Amino acid sequence: MPERAEPRVAVLGLGRMGAPIAAAFLDAGYRTTVWNRTPEKAAPLVERGAVRAATAAEAVASGPLVVAPLLDTGAVRRALGPAAAGLRGRTLVNLANGTPEQARELASWAAGHGADHLDGAMMALPETVATDEGFFLYSGSSEAFARHRRALEVMAPAHYFGADPGAAEVHDLALLGTGYAALTGFLHAAAVLAPAGTSPEEFAPLAARWLRGMAGFLPELAREAGSASYGGGVSTVDLNRAAVDGLIRLSGAAGVAADVHGPLKALLDRRSADGHGQDSFSSVFELLRAGGAAGR
Ligand SMILES: NC(=O)c1ccc[n+]([C@@H]2O[C@H](COP(=O)([O-])OP(=O)(O)OC[C@H]3O[C@@H](n4cnc5c(N)ncnc54)[C@H](OP(=O)(O)O)[C@@H]3O)[C@@H](O)[C@H]2O)c1
Structure with a gap:
């Protein structure tokens, strides 16, 4: 039997939520590429085996799934702007809090760059990431949700609310x-x-x-x-x-x-x-x- 390829994920944003999310992927055996605007925050994760990306574009290029627990949707756009050309064929999971309208705008921006989009809302605290206490809500591409569900469940139990990208925020x-x-x-x-x-x-x-x-x-x-x-x-x-x-x-x-x-x-x-x-x-x-x- 052929060996299963090592699953890959890129985590953009290593703040209070992003750091435990990246750690959860490492613990689950994912090849985890990390990027943060302030690069020093990646050091503890790199020590644990994460791959440091020098730019957001490098992180996006590392695999099919890009998870972005950044501050807000503006930060997601600013971080991904220079990486937009590399998004084609990727799935972008926006985990930043925002309005339903911002989620829809980001979905259409991602679609314009050939990427699938899932909008996520994290019903969790940093310490309840990857525990039974936290859970995440998703909406957007149903195909992307089905394709990446296993990876999404690494962060928290995943609930899907349909194709309207704003539904998770609602x-x-x-x-x-x-x-x-x-x-x-x-x-x-x-x-x-x-x-x-x-x-x-x-x-x-x-x-x-x-x-x-x-x-x-x-x-x-x-x-x-x-x-x-x-x-x-x-x-x-x-x-x-x-x-x-x-x-x-x-x-x-x-x-x-x-x-x-x-x-x-x-x-x-x-x-x-x-x-x-x-x-x-x-x-x-x-x-x-x-x-x-x-x-x-
Ligand atoms: N903390 C919680 O308990 C909690 C719970 C549920 C949901 N949330 C939501 O999760 C999201 C992240 O929250 P957090 O607590 O992890 O925030 P945080 O600790 O303040 O981290 C924010 C992250 O966004 C990055 N960032 C901010 N502005 C940026 C920009 N313009 N360009 C690129 N990167 C930028 C920061 O990079 P730097 O390190 O360079 O500043 C950092 O990686 C928010 O939407 C929040 O509402 C938080």
Whole structure:
């Protein structure tokens, strides 16, 4: 049997995310060519067996897959500009955060140079690259995703969201939005608890335990919102309206801003006024997708 060729990858950008990504490819047995604007950052990886490229063009020439965990899409364009001629037939994986529109523009720039493009969003921290905790989102060329999936999974479990290059960034923002709501809720609660003498550090383990339980509630919420059927739930609009009202009153008494939960209260009030007080809490989805409590 012929020996399998050693898999190759080029990593452009050896910052906080790029360095562990290059290290993960080395650990997985890839011939890993690295390039960084500030060349000194490549030294620890070269010591571990990486091949140093003097220019981005040299890195691009090293193999079929070019992974770019650079600062932003502007940096990707600046780094790859002088290397553009070498991109033909390569797959460019942009891992820099950006807007969906920037991802689409980069995809069309790459296509103009004969390259396949995948846009990636890294739901990970430097220390969770190549662990079970991190995961990456991708969109763009489905052929490129299928062809390079094994390599992509070296960095993190890979989720693909379709051919629109902007889709990974849209899902990235959706996940960030989910997290921001929970984390801002925690910070608000910590402020409310301060006058009662409970510190944020004391409250954090309890909040984490509660959030783990809340996460288990997501499939039910998703089923109700996905099928637009809100009857028979145990946690109704009116029940949660009273709870959120209590929270807002408590905020006022503690001298804490009610900005976090005011919009939710407005949604619940609107649902109740529309005769949906006995529907499940998840039915606020109907107002959100119609533009909000004041919408329609
Ligand atoms: N850090 C995190 O926890 C985290 C988590 C998820 C996603 N992200 C996203 O991952 C991307 C990389 O983040 P990071 O934390 O690794 O950033 P970082 O540590 O600041 O590294 C940025 C990288 O981009 C390079 N760079 C910046 N401007 C450049 C330019 N004009 N031309 C060429 N290279 C340029 C830097 O090169 P030099 O070394 O020469 O400066 C460095 O390699 C960002 O889009 C970030 O939002 C980060």
